[in-house]
Amino acid sequence: MNNRLALTLVFAVFTAFLFWFVSIRQSLLFIVGLGLGGVLAGARFGFTTGWRNLIEKRDASGVFAQLLLLAVAAGISLPLLALFPTELSAALGPPSISLLVGALVFGGAMQIADGCGSGTLYKAGLGIPLNMAILPVFALGSFLGSVHLGWWLDLGNIKPVGLVQEVGLSGAMALTYLGLIAIGLAAWFWSKTSGGSRILFNKTLIIGALLLALLAVLNFVIAGQPWGVVYGFGLWAAKIATASNLFDPSTNAFWSQPVNATALEQSVFLDLTSITNIGILAGALWIFSRNKTGETKKLTSQQWLVGIIAGFLLGYSSRLAFGCNVGAMVSGISTGSLHGWIWVVMAFAGSLIGVRIRRYFNY
Structure with missing residues (x-):
């Protein structure tokens, strides 16, 4: 039996386990995660x-x-939100000092660590050593960020702004697509090389974008909430810390909230984000079983240290910023959250710095 067939059987058994012992929804979300x-x-x-x-x-x-990806996901998700306002929830985050600092740091750290939340997951599944090592410290950083989030929000924040609620569906659609067009034009101007040529489209990435958009919407419909990544990381670390009597969630502003306290008490298989994350890892592992695409580049001890620190900052800053490229950018923008747009601006500014740091350490 080859590796791919064996993995397929394992995933089928796990899906059946979720279907029978957990819930139909969780089994479906695992399948969506496999696809992602x-x-x-x-x-x-x-x-x-x-x-x-x-x-x-x-x-x-x-x-x-x-x-x-954003255009397709928003074109489906925004009307769904307007039609089913009680059944579906947007990926809202409060514009805040926390968001500004978190997105800026995340943008820089993801370039050094060579992966955002979803990137860390799928590259760990592909067997890339640095990303495999980063995954646990990402989780630790996300947990500590959640523990400190109340302090950061006290520095200044306003209530979350949802475009569908504030300006209606037509206004939300118009503002979203105008924003995407503006970013597209900026990228188009930036992409001009010294010779005057431009690289704008890649067939593989275009197909990937379409598939990811449809899977993100499917996740949205099944879960009732947008696709996210970093909450699951923080939850895993919080469970370990709580079980080890190293952390008392009842004294913390974030983890004492009813929804988060419930997530800590119940099985991780019942958490919507965690089960999708497990699926992403599994889906990437399935690809690796055929292609063996793991990274073979050797890193120096200094590169390892810098990468691990960046991974920790990824986790910490993503919690402050209310998401990563998936939870804040893809899900935030596609469901009409103002914080998603703020996140993109700050994270790109951080990436400009992060690319220079990455180059300095010769990654």
Whole structure:
């Protein structure tokens, strides 16, 4: 029996386990996660890489693929939100000092660590050593960020702004697509090389973007909430800390909230974000079982140290920023959250710094 067939059987058994012992919804979300991981790994759809290629190589193909993902996901998700306001919830986050600092730091750290939340997951599934090592410290950082989030929010915040609620469906659609067009034009101008040529489209990334958009919407419909990544990381670390009597959630502003306290008490298989994350890891592993695409580049001890620190900052800052490229950018923008747009501006500014740091350490 080859590795791919064995993995397929394992995933089928796990799906059946979720269906029978947990819930139909969780089994479906695991399947969606498998698809997300398979597409991310198969197309090497990297949010981080797309931004870095634009900055360093004037290659806008990754950014244009991300814009397509956002356009398709928003075109379906925003009307769904308007039609089912009680059944579906947007990925809202409060504009705040926390958001500004978190997104800026995350943008820089993801370039150094060569992966955002989803990128860390699928690259760990592909067997890339640095990302495998980063995953646990990402979780630790996310947990500590959640523990400190109340302090950060006290520095200044306003209530979350949802475009569908504030300006209606037509206004939300118009503002969203105007924003995407503005980013597309900026990327188009930036992409011009010294010779006058431009790299705008990549067939593999375009197909990946379309598939990811449809899977993100499917996740939205099944879960009742948008696709997210970093909450699951923080929850895993919080469970370990609580079980080890190292942390008392009842005294913390974030983890004492009813929804978070319930997530801590119940099985991780009942958490919507965690089960999708497990699926992404599994989907990437399935791709790896055939292609053996794990990274073979040797890193120095200094590069390892810097990468691990960046991974911790990824987790910490993503919690402060209310999401990563998935939870804040893809899900935030596609469901009409103002914080998603703020996140993009700050994270790209951070990436400009992060690319320079990455170059300095010769990654």
